[in-house]
Amino acid sequence: xxxxxxxxxxxxxxHLDYVGSLNMQLWATLRAMGSALPFVGNRYRWRATVxxxxxxxxxxxPMVSLMAICTGFILAMxxxxxxxxxxxxxxxxxxxxxxFTRELGPLITAIAVSGRSGSSFAAEIGTMxxxxxxxxxxxxxxxxxxxxxxPKYLAALITVPCLTVVSNVFGILAGGLFMFFSTRxxxxxxxxxxxxxxxxxxxxxxxxxSVAFATIIAHVGCLEGFRVRGGPDSVGRSTTNAVVKSTxxxxxxxxxxxxxxxLTVKS
Amino acid sequence: MPIISVRDLxxxxxxxxxxxxxxxxxxxxxxxxxxxxxxxGKSTLLRQILALERPKSGSVxxxxxxITRCSAAELKGVRRSVGVAFQSAALFNSLSVEDNVALTxxxxxRLAPSIVDLVVWMKLAVVxxxxxxxxxxxxxxxxxxxxxxxARALALGPEILVLDEPSAGLDPIVAAELDELILxxxxxxxxxxxxxxxxLPSAFRIADRIAMLYQGRFCSIGTxxxxxxxxxPQVRQFLNRIxxxxxxxxxxxxxxxxYLHTPEAA
Numbered sequence: 001x002x003x004x005x006x007x008x009x010x011x012x013x014x015h016l017d018y019v020g021s022l023n024m025q026l027w028a029t030l031r032a033m034g035s036a037l038p039f040v041g042n043r044y045r046w047r048a049t050v051x052x053x054x055x056x057x058x059x060x061x062p063m064v065s066l067m068a069i070c071t072g073f074i075l076a077m078x079x080x081x082x083x084x085x086x087x088x089x090x091x092x093x094x095x096x097x098x099x100f101t102r103e104l105g106p107l108i109t110a111i112a113v114s115g116r117s118g119s120s121f122a123a124e125i126g127t128m129x130x131x132x133x134x135x136x137x138x139x140x141x142x143x144x145x146x147x148x149x150x151p152k153y154l155a156a157l158i159t160v161p162c163l164t165v166v167s168n169v170f171g172i173l174a175g176g177l178f179m180f181f182s183t184r185x186x187x188x189x190x191x192x193x194x195x196x197x198x199x200x201x202x203x204x205x206x207x208x209x210s211v212a213f214a215t216i217i218a219h220v221g222c223l224e225g226f227r228v229r230g231g232p233d234s235v236g237r238s239t240t241n242a243v244v245k246s247t248x249x250x251x252x253x254x255x256x257x258x259x260x261x262x263l264t265v266k267s
Numbered sequence: 268m269p270i271i272s273v274r275d276l277x278x279x280x281x282x283x284x285x286x287x288x289x290x291x292x293x294x295x296x297x298x299x300x301x302x303x304x305x306x307x308g309k310s311t312l313l314r315q316i317l318a319l320e321r322p323k324s325g326s327v328x329x330x331x332x333x334i335t336r337c338s339a340a341e342l343k344g345v346r347r348s349v350g351v352a353f354q355s356a357a358l359f360n361s362l363s364v365e366d367n368v369a370l371t372x373x374x375x376x377r378l379a380p381s382i383v384d385l386v387v388w389m390k391l392a393v394v395x396x397x398x399x400x401x402x403x404x405x406x407x408x409x410x411x412x413x414x415x416x417x418a419r420a421l422a423l424g425p426e427i428l429v430l431d432e433p434s435a436g437l438d439p440i441v442a443a444e445l446d447e448l449i450l451x452x453x454x455x456x457x458x459x460x461x462x463x464x465x466x467l468p469s470a471f472r473i474a475d476r477i478a479m480l481y482q483g484r485f486c487s488i489g490t491x492x493x494x495x496x497x498x499x500p501q502v503r504q505f506l507n508r509i510x511x512x513x514x515x516x517x518x519x520x521x522x523x524x525x526y527l528h529t530p531e532a533a
Contacts, residue, residue, distance in 0.1 A: 044373065132357040139317050140371050141346040143339075 022219055025145070025226075029153050029219070032146040036154045048151035056117045057159030061166065064112050068100075068167035071108055072174025075099055080182060089183060093190060094197040096175030101202045102261075105168040107254060110213035113160055114246040118221035121152060122242035125225025126235035134226075144226075153218045160214035161207050168206070205261050212257065213250050220246040268331070270295045270427065270459050271316060276325035278311055278483075285311045287483040288325070298453055298460040300470045302494075303480030304505065309463050310354075312480065313431055316461070317351060318342055329427070347375060350420030354432040356412040358404035358419070364391070365400035368419045375423065390418040393455075394448060410441035417448065421456075428452065430462045434469050446472045467506065471495075479505065 036045040079095040125148060128134045134144050172194055179185040224242040228234045269292035278286040286308050293299045303309040314320045315327055318334040326333050329345050337345070358367050368387045372378060378386070391397045394414040404412060413433055420428055430449065434442035446469050453460050453473075464470055470477060471491055478488045481501040487494060494502060504511070 042374075131360075132353040132355050133359060135314075135317075135319055136351065136353055136357040138319060139346055139349065139351040140374075141343045142371075142374060 018223075021227075022223055025149070025223055026215065026219055028145045029149045032143065032150045033154060035146050036150040045146070045151050048147075049155050052152050052155030053159050055120075056113060056155050057163055060112060060116055060159075060163060063116070064109055064163050064167050065170045067108050067112055068105070068170035069174040071104055072096060072100065072171035073178055075104065075171070076175045076178035080178070090193070092179060093175065093193045097172055097194045097197045098202060100168050100171035100175075101198055101206045103206070103254075103258070105171060106164045106206045106210040106213060107250070109160060109163045109167045109210060110217065110250045111247060113156070113163065113214070114217045114221075114250060115243055117156070118217045118242045118246045119239045121218065121221030122224040122228075122238045123235060125222055126228035126238045129226065129228045130231060130235060149218075149222050152222060153215070156214040156218040157211060160217070161210045164206060164210040168203075205257070209254060209257050212253050216249045216253060217246045220249060269293055269328075270330060271461070272328040273312075273316070274326045274328075276312070276315060276327065277323045278308075278315060278320070279323050285483055286315070286322070289483075289485060291478055291485065291488065293459060293461065296453075296457055296459055297475040298449070298462065298473055300474035300477045301461065301463045301480060302465065302467075302470050302477050302505070304465060307480040308483040309465075309480050310431065313429065313461070313463050317349070317429065318346075347371075347423055348426045349429060350423065350425035350427070351429045352413065352416035352420045352431065352433065354435055356404070356416040358412060358415055360404050363401055363403055364396065364407070364415050364418075367404070367415065368400075368422050370419070371422045386422070390421050391415075393421065393452070394418045410437050410445070413437065413445060414448070417445075417452075421452070424456070425458065427459045427461065430460070432464055433462060434464060434466050442466065442469060443472075445469075449473050481505075 035041040036049050038046045038049075076092050076096050079092045080089060083089055083091050083095075125134070125144075128137075128148075137144050137147055176185075176187055176190040176194075179190050180187060221242045224238040224245070228238050271291075271293040273289055273291040276286050276289040277284070289312060291299075301309045301312060311320075315322055315335075316329070318327070322335055325335070327335050330348065332341055332345050334342055334345055358364070359370070362370065365384075365387050368390055369383050372383045372386060376383075387400065388397060391400050394417050396411060396414055396418060399407065399411065399415075404415070407415060417428075417430070417433075420430075433445050433449070437445065449460060449462065450473055452458060460473075462470075462473060474491055476488065476490055477494045479486050479494065479499075479502055486501040487497050487499045489497070495506070497503070503509075
């Protein structure tokens, strides 16, 4: 009996510890973020931020757009097969437009970024820890939070919403292609109905979500890197953990945000 | 006043005591060698002196500042006067050797780029790597990496130079070269040098004083000659290379004997 209690207690404390460390890291990064800003901050940090933006954002463009196109097709086809039975095929347009701006755009972007960049953050920082590079940064009076974390976080904050917009566009484009091939709906007409069905609020809630996802991905990835203890095997484990935990937390956060937006819209 | 003063330092990991009430004074301009076997706590002591970890109790004063309790800003100030070369060299792999050395100059000073280049060249020339600045760390040999790490530690002209196992993993000739380099630097820049090592020839070549660690305590602190003449059993064991725990041949034989008579082996 006590052993079960002990185990439950240890696990609970471990998880609380993890959440606590995440929040502390977030706070420390926000305080160090000024140095990564352009013009007012340190120009080396801004350069690092730009490099990170290229890695997180530009390099992910082909993958994110392809994923968005596939998801757009899937959503349109699945929707059409059901909606056709009610003779409501034109609702596919709303389904794709609203579904992407509110939900799928931010979500598939987050999953792609967490797989590409979350893991690479963990691997990069973990390797630096193993090779004593983090220690040598600290003894050179360069705080890793400012030197490594702030540029990564700032880059994620900027690029993830941008990628989300790109994935929205490509998803909706795929929906238009589907409508054109299945019902010969003129593209112009399609885009006009898309514009009718998208509300600014949906786009904004989607972008708010994507900012939250960027925060989760950057911080879980970096925290996993900082928690590396021991040798190279630990780096591998952290990399896996970074992807698993950030994907999990992204979906939990998505549920929470969607619930909040759903409840506020009703009242 | 000693430049570094460690008082009653106690460090525990998960309840296991690693350092047990250490006290040590390092004077300005001396070369202090921390000698000790694997697991004696010398690397842990070094991490405390560099404020990479907090102790359970006790204090470490560097240039009069208690680095176990001071603010982050004060610690930054202290760290600018300490240059460190780690055991694994810890050069940044994404930067060339030049950029590695230039990093602190660019970050902590407002020197013009041409001056930075000049200083970097000088520091690399001191360690004999002037022609290798454009290379990346992975293109260097082990000894060159160590020397590059020393050049980086020297970048800001530190008062204190800390070297963690400078000769570990190097052949005797390169290790001896590194010893001479350390002596030269001390002579030229009047620095306080702290070297962690377990290599006896190197320790006796470079040290002004030697502090010998055994199981988290100093078993002896003194000049080279005092250590050589010490009658402390741990010091004697270390200097005379007397093995401690080794597998006793009869015990191993008895184990195999027993194994051969168990049913699964038969």
